[in-house]
Amino acid sequence: xxxxxxxxxxxxxxxxxxITNDGWRSYKMLEHPWYxxxxxxxxxxxxxxxxxxxxxxxxxxxEGYRVTGIARTTDGGATWNEFLIPEPNGISFNFENRNLxxxxxxxxxxxxxxxxxxxxxxxxxxxTWEKIYDKENEPVFGLxxxxxxxxxxxxxxxxxxxxxxxxxxGKSWESIFAKYVEDAPVLxxxxxGHIALIGSYALGLWRxxxxxxxxxxDEKIDIHSEALLYPNPVIDVLNIRFNDYLVNxxxxxxxxxxxxxxxxxxxxxxxxxxxxxxxxxxxxxxxYRIKSGDKIFSGSFVKFNQ
Numbered sequence: 001x002x003x004x005x006x007x008x009x010x011x012x013x014x015x016x017x018x019i020t021n022d023g024w025r026s027y028k029m030l031e032h033p034w035y036x037x038x039x040x041x042x043x044x045x046x047x048x049x050x051x052x053x054x055x056x057x058x059x060x061x062x063e064g065y066r067v068t069g070i071a072r073t074t075d076g077g078a079t080w081n082e083f084l085i086p087e088p089n090g091i092s093f094n095f096e097n098r099n100l101x102x103x104x105x106x107x108x109x110x111x112x113x114x115x116x117x118x119x120x121x122x123x124x125x126x127x128t129w130e131k132i133y134d135k136e137n138e139p140v141f142g143l144x145x146x147x148x149x150x151x152x153x154x155x156x157x158x159x160x161x162x163x164x165x166x167x168x169x170g171k172s173w174e175s176i177f178a179k180y181v182e183d184a185p186v187l188x189x190x191x192x193g194h195i196a197l198i199g200s201y202a203l204g205l206w207r208x209x210x211x212x213x214x215x216x217x218d219e220k221i222d223i224h225s226e227a228l229l230y231p232n233p234v235i236d237v238l239n240i241r242f243n244d245y246l247v248n249x250x251x252x253x254x255x256x257x258x259x260x261x262x263x264x265x266x267x268x269x270x271x272x273x274x275x276x277x278x279x280x281x282x283x284x285x286x287x288y289r290i291k292s293g294d295k296i297f298s299g300s301f302v303k304f305n306q
Contacts, residue, residue, distance in 0.1 A: 001048065008048040010037045010056065017077065021051055030077040034058040047093040047101070047126070052076045055126045057091040070103065072126045081127050089115050089142050096148060099125050102170070104156045106142015107134060115142040119156060121170060137162065137175045147189040147196075155196055157189045163198075227290050227297035233304040238276040240290070242269070248293035250274070255287045262286070 001007030005023045010016070015037050017030040037046065037056040045057035055072040069084040070091060085091060089106035096102075101122045106115030119133035141159040148154040156164040156173070164173045188199035228241040240252070252274075254263040262281065267274055269292070281303040290297040 002050055006048070006051055008046055008054055010046050017046075017056065019051055019054075019076070032056075032058070032071075032077065033080070034060040034071075036060075045090050045092055047095060049095075049098060049125075053098075053125075055093065057093075058082075070126060070129060083127065083129055085120070085129070087115075087118055091120070092143075092145050093126070094146050094148070095126075096151070099123055101126055102146045102148070102154070102156075103129060104143035104146045104158075106158075109136055109140065111140070114140040116140070117143045117156070117158060117162070117164065119143070119146070119164075119170070119173070132170060133164075133173055137164070145188045147191055149191045149196070155189050157198055229288065229299060229301055233302035235304055236277065238301075240274040240276075242273070251291040253289045253291075254281070255289070257285050257287075 006021050007024075008020070009018045011018070015035065017032055017037055018027045019030060020027040036059045046054065048054040053072075053074055054077075055070055057068070058071050059066070059068050061067065067084060068087065068091075069082050070093075071080040071082050073080050087105055087107040089108065091103045091105040093101060093103050099122075103120040103122070105118055107118050108115045116134060116136040118131060120129040121132050122129045139158075139160040139162060141162065143156045143158040143162070143164070146154065146156040152167055152169050154166045154170055158164075163176045165176055166173050190197050190199075228239075230239050230241070248269075250267040250269060252263075252265045252267065253261055255261050265276070283303055283305055285300060285302055287300045288298060
């Protein structure tokens with residue numbers, strides 16, 4: 001779905017494409033020239049910009065050969081631009097904007113169903129794609145899904161606990177074995193704000209604490225600090241973000257410029273971000289101390305009342 005009304009879906013055999021413009025109260029079916037779209041995972045291998053612009057992963061046999069690729073349309077499916085991809089495994093898409101997009105999947109390594117990880121990138125809205133990653137990582141099964149938090153931080157996931165992480169906009173990728181999911185197939189990744197969430201078969205949804213460090217060039221905060229206080233100066237809402245999981249209760253103290261403690265609060269760690277609305281403080285410079293178990297963070301901020 002591109003919004004609450006407009007979206008698309010693909011189905012299992014007979015592999016149809018459906019488009020809606022009213023939130024699925026009604027829909028239309030599109031004819032297409034391939035044997036399948038989306039293979040065995042309905043709705044996964046497609047991406048919808050609007051009712052005229054969308055793309056799908058397709059499979060067809062032509063002149064006795066298997067042909068796979070990504071098809072892009074600008075006229076609602078009346079005509080298609082095909083970009084052929086030789087890898088036989090399915091390709092899943094995600095786009096940061098109408099031009100910059102990513103596709104992930106697998107390339108068979110000739111050992112049963114095992115496949116190397118592949119990542120493609122497009123800068124023209126999905127008409128052409130460049131392979132930027134092709135590597136066999138343990139466990140040796142292809143990637144299933146990709147998501148991004150900002151222009152730098154991206155995560156791709158695959159079966160059996162596989163996670164690839166990039167902190168430099170996709171230039172390099174680090175292979176990390178996902179905590180908790182272990183041998184379960186990891187099928188989906190998304191972000192709730194800056195928090196990564198992964199969906200796994202049978203084990204449900206998991207929150208990935210270890211991958212929450214901020215990396216956006218738009219956030220003018222110290223990405224190496226384990227506790228971040230912002231904005232600074234503070235006007236209405238004081239935010240405290242933690243880049244690490246805290247087991248113990250959080251103790252938050254604020255001191256004025258002459259060292260007098262003016263506020264002491266306690267929080268349980270139910271979220272990696274705490275919001276303190278309308279902090280009752282006069283204009284001025286303040287120092288803070290955050291304590292949780294044996295971890296202590298400190299710093300300063302300016303309070304400004306409009």
